[in-house]
Amino acid sequence: xxxALRQQEFSSDSDPKIIKLYDYNYVGEMLRNYDIINLIxxxxxxxxxxxxxxxxxxxxxxLDKYSGYLDKQDNPFDSIYLADLKPDKLSKANKxxxxxxxxxxxxxxxxxxxxxxxxx
Amino acid sequence: xYLSKEESEFKVLRQGDILKDVHxxxxxxxxxxxxxSNLSGEQVSWYITNKPFVANAMVLSHSCEIDPxxxxxxxxxxxxxxxxxxxxxxxxxxxxLIQSNFIDDTTEFSYLKYFYVYPHGYMSFSDGAVVDFSKCxxxxxxxxxxxxxxxxxxxxxxxxxxxxLKLAFYxxxx
Numbered sequence: 001x002x003x004a005l006r007q008q009e010f011s012s013d014s015d016p017k018i019i020k021l022y023d024y025n026y027v028g029e030m031l032r033n034y035d036i037i038n039l040i041x042x043x044x045x046x047x048x049x050x051x052x053x054x055x056x057x058x059x060x061x062x063l064d065k066y067s068g069y070l071d072k073q074d075n076p077f078d079s080i081y082l083a084d085l086k087p088d089k090l091s092k093a094n095k096x097x098x099x100x101x102x103x104x105x106x107x108x109x110x111x112x113x114x115x116x117x118x119x120x
Numbered sequence: 121x122y123l124s125k126e127e128s129e130f131k132v133l134r135q136g137d138i139l140k141d142v143h144x145x146x147x148x149x150x151x152x153x154x155x156x157s158n159l160s161g162e163q164v165s166w167y168i169t170n171k172p173f174v175a176n177a178m179v180l181s182h183s184c185e186i187d188p189x190x191x192x193x194x195x196x197x198x199x200x201x202x203x204x205x206x207x208x209x210x211x212x213x214x215x216x217l218i219q220s221n222f223i224d225d226t227t228e229f230s231y232l233k234y235f236y237v238y239p240h241g242y243m244s245f246s247d248g249a250v251v252d253f254s255k256c257x258x259x260x261x262x263x264x265x266x267x268x269x270x271x272x273x274x275x276x277x278x279x280x281x282x283x284x285l286k287l288a289f290y291x292x293x294x
Contacts, residue, residue, distance in 0.1 A: 112214075114252075
């Protein structure tokens with residue numbers, strides 16, 4: 001399928017729904033004698049907006065770091081609390097069989113391979 | 121071998137649970153890993169160019185260790201892939217593998233690396249599969265919910281006992 005971006009031309013003269021704002025040249029001429037950056041940062045409303053934006057950004061990052069992403073908090077190799085440990089239950093029969101019989105059983109695992117890509 | 125759907129616990133993971141569509145992270149070729157470094161030469165990322173291997177997997181971790189009620193921190197969940205019995209290169213050995221699947225006092229030989237699971241409508245293995253203990257791997261505990269959503273089957277308690285005993289036998293070798 002051949003897809004291309006298409007630009008549609010509108011004219012405020014021909015379409016009454018389009019409200020014409022300032023022409024680019026007019027704005028440039030209006031601000032020609034001003035330092036645009038100083039005008040922006042000197043604006044109290046903008047300064048307040050910028051302050052809130054930055055505070056939000058910092059708080060959001062702080063939340064992500066300390067509570068949002070468990071990946072960053074979780075360390076599978078960190079310490080365990082020995083006082084909380086409980087012994088695992090062992091079946092006496094299984095334990096006896098494991099100790100006495102394990103080396104007597106012939107392991108034939110090497111006689112089978114699987115052709116699914118996991119074996120070299 | 122399996123609990124019915126009504127008997128199965130789908131709000132917790134248990135040892136022996138069978139999961140679907142798990143990215144198998146075991147059996148990775150360590151030489152095929154590409155590491156990314158920062159300007160200081162510190163390795164900060166890694167990737168593998170192979171296609172992810174996605175398959176059914178079994179939970180090998182003890183049920184008590186991965187129980188959400190466990191007061192001790194659950195650190196990881198151990199999994200192993202299921203492999204289609206029909207992809208075996210020695211099909212004549214399959215009956216022998218199945219016959220020696222459960223170990224008891226009379227067992228003289230077995231295929232300790234593999235635990236056979238019967239076919240079930242929830243899996244695509246028409247003749248069953250084996251869990252390959254040698255390809256086990258672990259994932260972090262924050263993968264719990266993701267894995268729980270992939271749970272499709274739960275083994276009966278007596279089968280779990282047989283599976284875990286065979287797993288112990290496999291690692292008991294010298």
